[in-house]
Amino acid sequence: MIRKELVLTKIIYISQHVKIMRTIILILFYQLILFNCQSQKIEIIDHSSEDRLNYYLANIYLDRSSQHSLYNDGLNATILPFADTKRTKIESFKDGHEVMVSYLISITADGEYINSSLFEIGPFINPKIISVTPLKYPNFNLEVQDGKFDKRQTVKYEIKPKKL
Amino acid sequence: MPFKTYTSDGKSSNQKISQHTINGLKFALEEANQNLSNSEKITSINIYATTNGNHGPDSNHSRGTAVDINSINGDRMALSGLTNQIKELQKAMDKYEKVRENYGPFFKHKYSKETNTWDYDKKGISPHKDHIHFSTR
Numbered sequence: 001m002i003r004k005e006l007v008l009t010k011i012i013y014i015s016q017h018v019k020i021m022r023t024i025i026l027i028l029f030y031q032l033i034l035f036n037c038q039s040q041k042i043e044i045i046d047h048s049s050e051d052r053l054n055y056y057l058a059n060i061y062l063d064r065s066s067q068h069s070l071y072n073d074g075l076n077a078t079i080l081p082f083a084d085t086k087r088t089k090i091e092s093f094k095d096g097h098e099v100m101v102s103y104l105i106s107i108t109a110d111g112e113y114i115n116s117s118l119f120e121i122g123p124f125i126n127p128k129i130i131s132v133t134p135l136k137y138p139n140f141n142l143e144v145q146d147g148k149f150d151k152r153q154t155v156k157y158e159i160k161p162k163k164l
Numbered sequence: 165m166p167f168k169t170y171t172s173d174g175k176s177s178n179q180k181i182s183q184h185t186i187n188g189l190k191f192a193l194e195e196a197n198q199n200l201s202n203s204e205k206i207t208s209i210n211i212y213a214t215t216n217g218n219h220g221p222d223s224n225h226s227r228g229t230a231v232d233i234n235s236i237n238g239d240r241m242a243l244s245g246l247t248n249q250i251k252e253l254q255k256a257m258d259k260y261e262k263v264r265e266n267y268g269p270f271f272k273h274k275y276s277k278e279t280n281t282w283d284y285d286k287k288g289i290s291p292h293k294d295h296i297h298f299s300t301r
Contacts, residue, residue, distance in 0.1 A: 061221050083220040090290055094242060095234035097290050097297060098172055098217045126172040126218045149174025 056104060059083040068132040073110055075138055075164070080104040084123040092125060101127050107138070107161040117161035130154055138164050166210050168235075171217030179214045181228040185300045188260040189231065192298070195256035196249070206249050210235040212295060224264065230299035241269060242294035250296065257298050268296035277301050 047053055059082040068077040084102040092100070102122025108114045124146035131143040138161045145154040167178040189209075197205045213232035215225055224230035234241055236249045244250075246269045254270040257263055265286075266273045272286040 059220060085220065088290075093172070093217075095240065095294050096169075096171060096213045096217055096232045097219075097292065097295070098213075099220055101218065148170075148172045 055086070056080075056082055059085065060104075061101075066129065070132065070134045070140055071137055075134075075140075075161075076108050076110065077132060077140065077159075078106045078108075079129065079132075079142075080106070081127070087123040089123075098126075100125055103127075103129075103142075103144075105142070105159060107159070107164065109138075109164045115164050117164060119159055119161075121157060121159075165208060168210050169212050169216060171213055173216060173218060175216035177211045177214050177216050177232075179216060179228070181214050181231065182300065184262045185229050185231060185298075188257065188262060188298065188300045191260050192253055192256040195259060196252040199252045199255075200248060204248055206236055206253065208237055209233045209253075210238075224299035229301070230265065230297060232295045232297050234295040240294070241296070246270060254296060257296075260300070262300045263298075264301040265297060265299040267292045269293050275301075 061081045061083070065078065065080045068079065069075075070077065081101050081103050083099040085099050087102065088098075088100040090097075092098075100123035102120055102124065105119040105121065106116055107119070108116045121142070121144075124144060125148060127144050127146040129142070130145050131141070133141045133143070135141060135158065140159055141156045142159055143154060143156045145152055147153050167176055169175075169177040171177070193206055193209070200206065210233065211231050212234040213225060214230070215228050217225065219225040225232075233253075236244075236247070236253070239247075241250060250268060251270045254266055254268050257266045258273055263275050264277065265275075267286065267289060269292065271284070272289060272292060274283045274286045275281075276283065
């Protein structure tokens with residue numbers, strides 16, 4: 001009889017122990033889910049008040065952007081043309097409302113956690129990039145042709161990135 | 165309808181555009197002429213720009229749904245200033261069922277297809293004293 005009670009007490013003890021263990025495991029499991037959810041929290045950030053950023057992104061010609069690899073892939077120049085409506089000289093376009101174009105030039109070194117430099121050049125009339133050529137690292141030349149169809153001119157501009 | 169132009173790309177303004185833009189032009193010309201005297205009737209307009217020229221990335225010119233008119237009956241708007249013909253043409257363009265933008269020397273109106281309302285004082289665009297920019301949706 002005493003032996004039976006002892007066995008029963010042991011079974012109850014084990015049962016309670018399993019319940020506690022199960023509760024602990026469940027708490028840990030939910031904590032893990034919660035932790036993962038927190039690390040992937042999606043945020044919507046409103047940049048509407050950042051006028052300059054807004055202006056660039058709203059006016060970029062994505063289909064005309066280009067990337068130029070220089071110095072054996074050690075330096076990359078991404079050139080993004082955008083309609084520079086604010087700096088368009090109305091007197092340059094009589095009888096219509098064409099826009100002038102400027103370039104945003106983002107320069108990065110290769111590798112992870114990159115530094116970058118950012119330049120803006122313009123405004124141009126109907127520009128075309130003729131070449132991007134290295135000079136002395138990290139400087140390079142950007143050759144741009146622009147102007148009305150009957151008065152095109154080509155000019156080289158030296159870009160000097162400092163923060164790479 | 166002449167296509168005299170000298171946009172920066174040197175391309176002709178005689179390019180393909182959407183049928184509803186052409187229909188809008190026809191409608192507006194007929195409507196305007198009903199309100200003009202015989203001596204003032206519009207007999208020709210010069211299409212200065214369609215898809216030619218350099219426009220913004222979201223411009224209706226690039227989509228082929230906009231035209232720029234810079235002269236009526238051979239008179240450049242830059243020299244003639246605001247005339248009855250410009251007024252009647254712009255008023256008629258506003259009546260076209262698929263109008264989107266109607267910017268010119270007389271006024272600058274934009275129809276919102278999203279809310280079915282008009283913006284009768286469109287801000288932030290160039291003066292449009294020498295041409296009418298007409299686009300459709």
